[in-house]
Amino acid sequence: MxxxxxxxxxxxxxxxxxxxxxxxxxTPADADNSGNVKLGKRIYEQGIGHNGEPVTAVGQGDIEVFGSDFACTRCHRRSGFGASEGGYYIPPITATYLFEARRVQRSDRYRALFIDPQSPRQSAYVRSPRIRPAYNLESLHKTLATGVDPGNNNFQDLMPRYQLDSTDMNNLYAYLQTLSAEISPGVDARNIHYGVVVGPDVDPVRADAMLVTMNAFVTWMNERISGDQRMNQFFPYDGADVRDWLRKIELHVWRLEGQQSGWKKQLQAKLQEQPVFALVNGMVKQSWAPIAEFCNDHAIPCILPITDFPALADSQGQYTVYYDRGLYLEAELMLDFISKPYADKQKNILLWHGNGQTGKPMSDYFRELLSQQKQVKLSKVQILPDSDDLDDFINANKKRIEAADAIVIWPDADAESLLETLSRHDFSDTMLIMPQSVAKFAQVLLGTDIAGQTYFTYPRALASGYYPETYRLQGWMNSRGLEVIDQRLHFKSHYGLMIVFDAMRHIFNNFHRDYFLELVEHEVEGSKNPGLYPRMSLGPDQRYLSKGGYIVKAADQQPDYIAAVTDWIIP
Amino acid sequence: MFATANEGYAAEHSVQPAKHKSYVRSAHNYKVPDVTMTTAHGEQVNVATLLAAEESAIISFVFTSCAGVCPMISATMASATKGLDTVDPDYGIYLVSLDPEYDTPERLTSYAERFNTGSKVHFLTGDVEDVRAFLQSVDSVYEGGNKMNHQPITLMRIDDSAEWLRFDGMISGKSIAEEYQRAKSINHTASIAIR
Missing domain, CATH: 1.20.5 (Single alpha-helices involved in coiled-coils or other helix-helix interfaces)
Known part of the structure; x- marks a missing residue:
C-alpha cells in the first residue's frame, strides 16, 4: 500500500x-493559437489575408498601403532576417528573435554595427538595446497596429502599422513561429558542404580548370578558417566570441551522366547521400534548366554556374543566381543592334545556324524573338554546312545575301575556320553578326574585305578596361602554380566561391539557405570585380549579375583585336 | 480551417500611425547635370531641360527591386499629388532609378502601375554614369558603391530661379504638400517684396 x-x-x-x-x-498564446501556417505565409509573402483581400496598413503617417509591395517579406525578406537598406536597419523577425526576449548579442547586428555604411539615425538605432520581452499573440497583434513593442520601444517610421483581424493575426502568428526556425541541411559542427555540378559532356580540361581553381581557393580559405577556429574564445582576439560559428568548406563534385531528362533524379540521389547547403559554380554544356528546377524544388541556392544556357524564368522564387543571361542575351543584343539604325525601315535578314547543341537552340530562340516584333523580317533560315562545303553554300546564296540587310550566324564550333571562309567572300554591304564565341578569332578578319561589316556581340568587360582585382587574382593563381587554361574561367571559378565566402562571413550561426541567398544579393555590388563585366550588381530577387553587352568588331592594335562600336547596351 | 479570436485577447487593435517628424529640411544651390535619360515610355530626355520646363519639380531616388524604403517613397509620392494639386497643380515629380541597368522602361512602367503613381509622377532611367552624375550634383552619392546603402532624400524646387529644398529621411505625403505650400508662400512673399 x-x-x-x-x-x-x-x-x-x-x-x-x-x-x-x-x-x-x-509562449502564452501557444495553447490557443491554431492559425493556418499556409495562409499566414500568404500574408507574409503576398500581403493577402484569409478572405483573399489585400491586408491594409498605414505607412508614413497618412498613406494607406496594401498588397505585396508592403507584405512583410518585402523588407524582412523571405528568410525573416531583415536587412540594412536605405539607411534603415530592418531587424530580424524569425521565430528565434520574435518569440524570445530581446538579447543583446553583437552577432545579431554585427553587419549593421560594423560593416554597412550608416546614417546617424541607423547608427543610433542599432546601438540602442531596445530590450523587450518575448512576443505572444496579443502583444504582437498590438505592436503591429500601434508600432510600439512590449518593451515600449517605438518602431521606425518606415514600418507600416498593419490592420489585421484576429483570424489573419492567428495565421500570421502561426507562420512566424515556423519562420527560419531550424537551420538548413548541409552544415555540421565543423564543416559546411557545397555541391559542384559537372555535366556529362563538358570539356574535361575546362572542368578540371574550374575544379583546380576551386580546390586551391578552398585549401587557402580552410587554412584561414582553421586558424580562426583555434582562436575560438581566446578573448583578446577580435571576434573571438563568434569564431565558433566558422565552418570549413567541403566541396562535393556531383558528376552527371546521360541525358538531361535523368539529371534531376541523379541530383536527388546525390543530395540524399550528402546534403549540401548550396551549389556553387558548376558547368554543363546544355541548358542549366534541370539543375535550376532541382534547386527550386529543394530550396537550394545555386551560385553562379558557368553556363551559356541559364534557365530563363521569372526571378521570384528562383534559387539560381547567374552571371548573365548567356546566349539568350547575345541574341537580344544582335536583334537590338540590327533593328536600331534607321529604325523606321524594316530590315530583312538571313539566319544561318549550326544544327548542334548551340546553333539549333539559338536559332529557335532568335526566331522566337523575331516573332515578337515587326522591325526585322526573316527572309530565310539555313543550316550551315560543314566547313568543306561552306564556300559552295555561300556562292549558292549570293542573291539572297545581296538582298539581305544582315546575316545572323549561330555556329556550333570551328569558329576560326568559319571566319576564314567568310573572309574570302564578297558580302556586298550586308552586315554579318555573330556571337562572342567567334569574336576571339577576330584577328583572322584583319585586313580582309569583310572586317568592316562583321560584328560580334560581347557581353563582358573589354580587355582595355582597368580592373585592379585582375592583377591580384593573377598573382593569386601564379603563387599557387595554377596552370592557366582560360583566365576568365579561372576568375569565374574563384569569384563564385569568393561571393559565397563573403556571404558566409556575415551569416554567423544563422545557417539558413534563404538568408544566404539574400546575403549573396547584397554582397555582389560591393565585391571586387576581376574584370569579368564592366559592372556587376544584384538586388533583392534579381538573378543576373550583368545585364548587357557591347557590339564589337575586329580592330588592329587593340587588346584581343576587337574594339567596341557601341556603348554598353541593355537590350 | 480558420482560428477564432482567443479568449481574453482583444480581437482587434486600431492602427495608430507614427506621429513624429522623420525628416530634416535644408536648402542648397544644386545644378542638375546636363545628361540625357530615358522615361518609362522609352523617350530620351535631357534632364536639365526637362526640369527647367517645370514650374516646380520634386525629385527622389528609388529602384524597383528595392526591399526597404523605395516602395514607401513611391507610395508617398503617389499620395502626395492630391495635396500638391490643391496648393498648385503646376509641378512634376521625378523618381530617378538607382539601378538603371535593371530598371528598364518596361520595368518602370510596370512599377508605376503597381503603385498607381498617376500622371504627375515620372520615372527616369539611363546610363549608370549619368545617374551617378545626377547623384553627385545633388550631393547624394551612396556609400560603398552599393545602391542598398542609398538614403531616402526628396528634393523640391519651386521655380527655375529658386534653390533646391532638401528633405533627408522619410517624409510623408502630407508633409510634402505642407512643405510645398510653405515654400510657395515664402517665394510669393519674396517676389512681392522685390517688385
Missing part, C-alpha cells in the same frame, strides 16, 4: 514537473 502511495506521489511529481517544463517552453 505504501509502495502504491509512493508510486502515485512519484507519478504526480513527474506530471507536475512535465507541466512546469511545458510552461517554461511555451
Amino acid at each position: 505504501l509502495n502504491l502511495t509512493m508510486a502515485a506521489v512519484r507519478f504526480t511529481a513527474v506530471l507536475l514537473l512535465m507541466g512546469t517544463i511545458t510552461c517554461l517552453f511555451s
